[in-house]
Amino acid sequence: MPLIRRIPKRGFNNAAFATRYLPVNLSDLNLFEDGSVVDAGILRKAGLAKGAPARVKILAHGELKRRLTVRASAFSAAARGAIERLGGTAEVA
16 A cells, blocks of 8 residues: 555645624524514523524524514525525625
8 A cells, every 4th residue: 555545645625714603594584573683692591592602603594574673693695695686685694
């Protein structure tokens, strides 16, 4: 077997520096009242954002039926469009 296959592989790994988000779907946001302000703290209290990362990303899975002001670390383009189409606002916090 060649030497290069026998020695251990070490080196730089970007996994420790990756930005991690907790995903929250648009359909989960229908839990809140129309016109309310939703941020990461409220999502954690509601049990929608569980886990260690502090950042929350809103994804466009499902259909949003309420007009909300959503404050999150990141939004997918489709999720931002769906929130603003109903008259709500998507704010990056």
